[in-house]
Amino acid sequence: MVAWLDKIKQGFTWNYQGGVHPETNKQDINCGKPELINLPNELSIPVQQHIGSAGKLLVKVGDKVLRGQALTESQFFQAPPVHASLSGEIIAIEPRISAHASAIPELSVVIQVDKEQQDAQWPSPLSDEELNPEAICQRVHLSGISGMGGAGFPTALKITPHKPLDVLIINGAECEPYISADDCLMQNYAAEIIGGVALLQKVLKPTLTIVAVEDDKPKAIKALEAVGNQDIIIRSIPTKYPSGGEKQLIQVLTGKEVKANQLPIDLGMLVQNVGTAYAVHQAVMLGEPLISRVVTLAGDLVTSPSNYWVPIGTAVSDVINKKLQGEPNTPTIMGGSMMGFMLPSNQAPVVKTTNCLIVNNPMAAENESPCIRCGECAQACPMGLLPQQLYWYAKGDELNKARDFNIMDCIECGACAFVCPSEISLVQHYRTAKAKIRSEDIAQKEADIAKQRFDARQARLEKDKLERKAKHQQAALRRQAQAEDSAKQNKTDPVAAALARVKNKQAASPAAKQDETGEWVPDNQAAIAAREARKAERRAQKEANETKASANPAVAAAIARAKAKKETDNSGAISESKPRANPAVAAAIARAKAKKQQNQDNETTAEDNTIESSNPAVAAAVARAKAKKAQAQQQSEPTTATNPAVAGAVARAKAKKLASQEASADQANNNLDKPAAKSSANPAVAAAIARAKAKKAALAADASVDAGKVNIQDGEAIEAPLASEQSVQQNTQDSTTSNNTAKAKAIAAAVAKAKANKKAEAATEAPASPDKPAKKVNPAVAAAVARAKAKKLAEQQREEKDTNE
Numbered sequence: 001m002v003a004w005l006d007k008i009k010q011g012f013t014w015n016y017q018g019g020v021h022p023e024t025n026k027q028d029i030n031c032g033k034p035e036l037i038n039l040p041n042e043l044s045i046p047v048q049q050h051i052g053s054a055g056k057l058l059v060k061v062g063d064k065v066l067r068g069q070a071l072t073e074s075q076f077f078q079a080p081p082v083h084a085s086l087s088g089e090i091i092a093i094e095p096r097i098s099a100h101a102s103a104i105p106e107l108s109v110v111i112q113v114d115k116e117q118q119d120a121q122w123p124s125p126l127s128d129e130e131l132n133p134e135a136i137c138q139r140v141h142l143s144g145i146s147g148m149g150g151a152g153f154p155t156a157l158k159i160t161p162h163k164p165l166d167v168l169i170i171n172g173a174e175c176e177p178y179i180s181a182d183d184c185l186m187q188n189y190a191a192e193i194i195g196g197v198a199l200l201q202k203v204l205k206p207t208l209t210i211v212a213v214e215d216d217k218p219k220a221i222k223a224l225e226a227v228g229n230q231d232i233i234i235r236s237i238p239t240k241y242p243s244g245g246e247k248q249l250i251q252v253l254t255g256k257e258v259k260a261n262q263l264p265i266d267l268g269m270l271v272q273n274v275g276t277a278y279a280v281h282q283a284v285m286l287g288e289p290l291i292s293r294v295v296t297l298a299g300d301l302v303t304s305p306s307n308y309w310v311p312i313g314t315a316v317s318d319v320i321n322k323k324l325q326g327e328p329n330t331p332t333i334m335g336g337s338m339m340g341f342m343l344p345s346n347q348a349p350v351v352k353t354t355n356c357l358i359v360n361n362p363m364a365a366e367n368e369s370p371c372i373r374c375g376e377c378a379q380a381c382p383m384g385l386l387p388q389q390l391y392w393y394a395k396g397d398e399l400n401k402a403r404d405f406n407i408m409d410c411i412e413c414g415a416c417a418f419v420c421p422s423e424i425s426l427v428q429h430y431r432t433a434k435a436k437i438r439s440e441d442i443a444q445k446e447a448d449i450a451k452q453r454f455d456a457r458q459a460r461l462e463k464d465k466l467e468r469k470a471k472h473q474q475a476a477l478r479r480q481a482q483a484e485d486s487a488k489q490n491k492t493d494p495v496a497a498a499l500a501r502v503k504n505k506q507a508a509s510p511a512a513k514q515d516e517t518g519e520w521v522p523d524n525q526a527a528i529a530a531r532e533a534r535k536a537e538r539r540a541q542k543e544a545n546e547t548k549a550s551a552n553p554a555v556a557a558a559i560a561r562a563k564a565k566k567e568t569d570n571s572g573a574i575s576e577s578k579p580r581a582n583p584a585v586a587a588a589i590a591r592a593k594a595k596k597q598q599n600q601d602n603e604t605t606a607e608d609n610t611i612e613s614s615n616p617a618v619a620a621a622v623a624r625a626k627a628k629k630a631q632a633q634q635q636s637e638p639t640t641a642t643n644p645a646v647a648g649a650v651a652r653a654k655a656k657k658l659a660s661q662e663a664s665a666d667q668a669n670n671n672l673d674k675p676a677a678k679s680s681a682n683p684a685v686a687a688a689i690a691r692a693k694a695k696k697a698a699l700a701a702d703a704s705v706d707a708g709k710v711n712i713q714d715g716e717a718i719e720a721p722l723a724s725e726q727s728v729q730q731n732t733q734d735s736t737t738s739n740n741t742a743k744a745k746a747i748a749a750a751v752a753k754a755k756a757n758k759k760a761e762a763a764t765e766a767p768a769s770p771d772k773p774a775k776k777v778n779p780a781v782a783a784a785v786a787r788a789k790a791k792k793l794a795e796q797q798r799e800e801k802d803t804n805e
């Protein structure tokens with residue numbers, strides 16, 4: 001390290017590859033003390049003239065501003081403020097044409113310049129006690145200073161100490177043709193420049209400080225050496241383009257090469273322009289903000305090429321107007337002839353990085369020829385690139401390949417184009433390609449940020465999901481532990497027990513089955529099949545009954561007639577209240593009903609016998625219960641049988657029936673060898689019991705039977721005595737073994753007479769209901785009905801007798 005620095009101190013210089021020696025065209029430019037150009041009528045001050053971001057606007061349209069008044073502000077060093085270069089009134093804040101080859105409009109504060117030109121209250125100079133790095137950086141920031149060599153990097157941000165600095169380089173090389181602004185500044189403001197360098201030394205504390213000036217500027221070197229000190233090396237370097245480039249100057253002064261993707265600070269070095277050093281001095285020692293700069297006005301059409309103090313924001317046309325030998329709108333180059341660019345309009349403003357304006361005769365149309373791959377451009381490139389390859393890739397829009405060939409390291413020096421025999425505008429192709437790549441990078445960066453946010457969100461959601469899952473698992477473990485504890489303590493977990501019961505119940509249920517998910521669902525197939533079977537059985541029974549009924553033509557005919565008559569009666573309300581006028585019809589209805597009832601009773605009896613006989617003990621019990629019930633009914637109806645003979649006949653018939661039933665039950669018991677049938681196994685015993693019961697019932701019936709007391713109120717009520725009559729007939733049929741048909745006939749006749757009498761009495765004695773008028777019963781009709789029934793009954797008995805015989 002010491003040897004390296006000693007070499008620099010001893011005056012060693014190094015060289016870099018490439019570079020060219022163009023005509024400088026500086027000999028005719030006046031580098032005397034620069035003049036202030038005439039006051040322009042209007043200023044257009046872009047709010048951002050540096051790399052970084054714009055500050056916050058402090059003014060609005062209509063405001064009066066003074067010279068040096070801040071128009072924007074920001075606490076961040078990457079956004080140095082801009083100031084009013086002249087006093088006046090703000091007439092617009094709007095996008096105006098920019099000082100760029102694209103002329104893309106930029107937000108600008110437009111000031112109508114006044115004649116008075118009053119200065120704002122500038123900050124006080126920093127005293128020796130206040131000269132600390134922080135105060136100097138803050139003052140540099142508030143003064144709006146950014147790199148004046150062309151890059152426009154915020155100076156306060158650049159000089160903020162990051163790491164120990166070995167070499168501080170002040171760039172006074174100014175290698176580009178025509179440009180002599182720095183030369184003029186060094187010749188006329190050397191003390192201020194050296195003062196600014198001293199302030200930078202206070203901040204950066206470098207081991208070595210070098211002010212580099214090309215050897216074609218002897219006056220500047222002499223002026224600097226005159227005011228310099230031993231801590232600052234004034235170094236003369238060979239004139240070669242582009243030695244003023246940052247990386248090339250470092251290599252010339254130190255022999256160190258700043259490689260691709262490296263910054264000078266990575267090698268412990270930092271480069272500042274002499275114009276920046278002058279601005280730092282003015283800001284710190286005088287409080288003057290950066291509101292104007294020295295600009296070289298040169299070119300074939302300029303009457304007296306010279307350097308001028310130009311307020312920032314002055315239109316190019318106002319700068320060249322009175323110095324021009326031609327049209328004011330003659331195309332102007334901003335910058336040097338090598339790296340400068342042609343302005344689309346001379347209304348573009350002078351900004352902090354503008355160091356030169358060149359107005360030449362309009363050049364003949366470029367006569368580009370195809371690349372002949374001579375390789376001259378590669379020889380001239382100071383960055384060691386392959387300009388011809390970059391040209392092909394840039395022209396073919398193959399940006400990735402251009403990137404692979406390090407197009408972004410191109411400093412746009414134009415040395416390649418300078419030597420190109422085909423006169424190809426190589427730098428223009430490189431600038432276009434680099435702009436596209438930067439746009440792609442910005443888009444990619446935004447996409448990366450969006451992806452990072454998406455990934456972060458996904459990670460957060462996944463984390464939340466895992467946390468929820470872990471929480472559920474912990475809860476399950478807790479429940480399991482509680483269940484185990486409860487089991488140990490002979491307690492059951494109520495929830496688990498309830499779930500287990502439900503599952504067991506579902507699994508054990510015959511009417512349940514598991515679906516494809518394993519859940520238990522009701523199985524109704526058995527119930528549905530049973531219901532269908534019952535329906536089928538009922539249908540079959542109904543058909544059998546109909547067949548049975550239709551087997552007897554007389555019954556079927558009677559039923560049909562009865563149904564027809566019933567429908568006729570139902571269709572007329574009057575038929576309900578009128579007595580049956582035709583005795584023959586009534587008799588036929590009575591016969592049909594009697595036969596129907598007999599059939600139903602036979603079926604019922606058969607069913608009862610079937611049911612009772614299925615269990616002999618039950619059958620016997622049912623028979624005894626029926627006998628008792630009949631006895632009770634006879635006892636509770638003392639007035640129902642007034643004729644002892646009739647009552648006795650009925651009782652004997654019932655007894656006979658009971659005996660028959662018990663005999664059937666005993667027979668069934670004998671078949672099944674059931675011990676419970678002991679008492680009824682002997683038919684004689686059962687018959688004796690039945691006869692005893694019958695006698696008992698007869699005794700009770702003697703006092704109460706009154707067959708004539710039957711309610712015969714209307715046509716409907718006829719069915720009641722008919723039912724009783726049928727019951728009697730049935731009983732009588734059951735007692736066919738008594739061979740007492742004559743007596744039965746007498747009984748039937750008595751019943752009929754009693755019914756007729758009752759009917760007549762009811763017809764005359766029944767009180768009329770207030771809602772329903774009493775129906776008059778025709779005694780003749782009732783007598784006819786009775787006779788018909790008696791006749792029918794006699795026929796039935798005769799038939800039964802014939803059947804028995």
Ligand code: SF4
Binds near residue numbers: 373378419
């Ligand atoms: S100098 Fe021009 S012609 Fe020669 S290789 Fe480079 S681009 Fe092609």
Ligand code: SF4
Binds near residue numbers: 381411413417
């Ligand atoms: S413009 Fe780029 S490619 Fe051409 S010589 Fe300069 S650095 Fe090399």
